[in-house]
Amino acid sequence: MDNKRRNRFTWLGGTVVLLALGVIFGLILQNVWLGIAIAAFVSVIWLIAVESRRGGNQGVNDESTGIEV
Numbered sequence: 001m002d003n004k005r006r007n008r009f010t011w012l013g014g015t016v017v018l019l020a021l022g023v024i025f026g027l028i029l030q031n032v033w034l035g036i037a038i039a040a041f042v043s044v045i046w047l048i049a050v051e052s053r054r055g056g057n058q059g060v061n062d063e064s065t066g067i068e069v
Contacts (some may be wrong), residue, residue, distance in 0.1 A: 001016075019036070022037075022042070023035050023036060023039070
């Protein structure tokens with residue numbers, strides 16, 4: 001399996017797990033829609049993190065202002 005396909009499955013698998021956890025969290029709070037909304041929000045953050053890691057752009061590194069995290 002090539003790297004591009006593995007990354008797609010990593011993001012897709014993480015999204016499915018986050019959605020399932022959101023539904024469970026929503027059931028605990030007795031509001032499934034809130035759980036789904038939170039899971040969707042976290043999934044977007046997950047997508048940004050996975051794509052940043054894949055592109056080598058993790059963290060903040062702005063050498064012109066000296067900011068480096």
